[in-house]
Amino acid sequence: DIQMTQSPSSLSASVGDRVTITCQASQDISNYLNWYQQKPGKAPKLLIYDASNLETGVPSRFSGSGSGTDFTFTISSLQPEDIATYYCQQYDNLPTFGGGTKVEIK
């Protein structure tokens, strides 16, 4: 299995802050990585696919980058509606998810 390690596991930031989440793969996965947002009590929603492509309708303050083993997810200006847990998911092999990062407002 390819292990995905996300950090931090949680963070607290102010509205307007830049937020960065990292995801590290246990082996080279090229750009085979997606990011999801899960709001409390809801199903996950695809935000970014192929490491850096924004899903249609997703605000441009969300972005992703990286390749190989190290990936970054960024919210350029945190908004109250961004309160959620974010997950990375690799698809180089059978799919696996990162442990999640819970984002809260300070």
Add this chain to the structure above:
Amino acid sequence: QLQLQESGPGLVKPSETLSLTCTVSGGSISSSSYYWGWIRQPPGKGLEWIGSIYYSGSTYYNPSLKSRVTISVDTSKNQFSLKLSSVTAADTAVYYCARHARDGYLPGGFNWFDPWGQGTLVTVSS
């Protein structure tokens, strides 16, 4: 707009078999571009992929669950189903179904999950 809806018992006894069905509406389950997957999330924990099925019936399972999992498809009803045998309290989770993008050019053959059903909580308890 494609929608998925999970259904099945919310309570299962230990050692018994968990059975869930996902009904797909707004699109055909027989699309050549997609698999159909099951993912679960224990309370307060992260996401775990269980397995995925193609409309032809070919399946891929998480190796950690493979011995207990069966996923099947009924194209006439636009549904796919999950069976998980010999359940324990550790199988208590919200179970989601989702469309799973297929890409034969990728090493694993898969890509993203989207959309997802709303999820259904299954509790394993006597």
